[in-house]
Amino acid sequence: MSLLEVTNVTHTYATGSGRPVLHGINLTAEPGDIVALVGESGCGKTTLGRMIAGLHEPTGGTISFDGQDIAKLKGRQRKQWRRQVQMVHQDPYGSLNPGLTIGSTLAPGMLQHKLANWRNVQDKMLELLEQVGLDPTPEFLQRYPHQLSGGQRQRVSIARAISLDPKLIVADEVTSMLDVSMRVAILDLLLRFARERGIGYVFISHDFGVVRYFAQGGRIAVMFFGHIVEEGPVEALITKPRHPYTHMLLQAIPVPDPKMARKRTQTEEDAKGERLIGEPATTGCVFANRCPLVQDVCRKQAPKLADIGGGHRTACHFSDQVPPLAHMVGTTAGGDHDRNGSKAADADGAGDAVPVAHHPAGD
């Protein structure tokens, strides 16, 4: 039994086009796992994340947490699950109530879930502020969101999530609205909670560089129009993608090194430009209309997400024909390094060292 089990989940928005936005999604996470959802805008990452956090109900399939189908939870068990799965949103401006002080944002959850009482709630909030790198003073608790910077607001959102002692946090594009200089600091903060408290993350991002930084040692699921087309360990998937869509996404990342950029031929660029647009196929493989490896069978038969060894799964009839990458993705979270400060190697081992941009707390 896994901590999180997403089984055959489908979803169609009642207010949308009438077409499903999620198709038969299967995903699991064990306690403390980091699972990244990656894909182009509109592929369904946020919808899936919101379902895992209980903010939407799927139209089909089940989501289980700690062995319990969340749709069937009632009373105390439901309350406990609500506490154990938290979400941190992309927009630190929209996710905090502008009419509430930071104290009034943080206190109610802890009081409601009896993680604090009226006597000690202020001390607990000050501890939280310290843990997320904010000024741990009663004056700070009196401030309103509009008096804080974007980075400070995101730290408050993280404090609110952490205050409920969750087992899993759904982090949806949490750094995409922040200055580059703050991104690593926020990612490092979340990673510290993973290390110190064993919190697992469903980490949503369209940026492979950020994912490579955050999800080291974890897994990536690549989504295309509501389907998971490839899933596997971060390093294996990023260095040796086995689905042509993942390959295309990785090759489409701008290369900062002109030596590497020159390796791409004009023909490759033209082909990529054409293939990155195009409707999903409605029969056979969903990626067939854009795929450079497409053959007749792909138009007739949808490939299953199949294990190709080492916990790596791909939904492609010709996964063994996916070519090697011309260049590797770095960690664009803050330079070209992994979390240990090592250089992310280019395909040919070339590249200069660039220090990771750490930002002091307080933003």
Ligand SMILES: Nc1ncnc2c1ncn2[C@@H]1O[C@H](COP(=O)(O)OP(=O)(O)OP(=O)(O)O)[C@@H](O)[C@H]1O
């Ligand atoms: N409330 C809604 N009602 C109707 N359709 C929606 C709603 N929310 C999202 N959609 C549609 O569902 C699809 C998936 O959207 P979703 O936001 O989950 O994708 P995403 O991968 O997170 O994209 P982005 O990175 O742009 O947020 C899109 O076609 C979107 O237009």
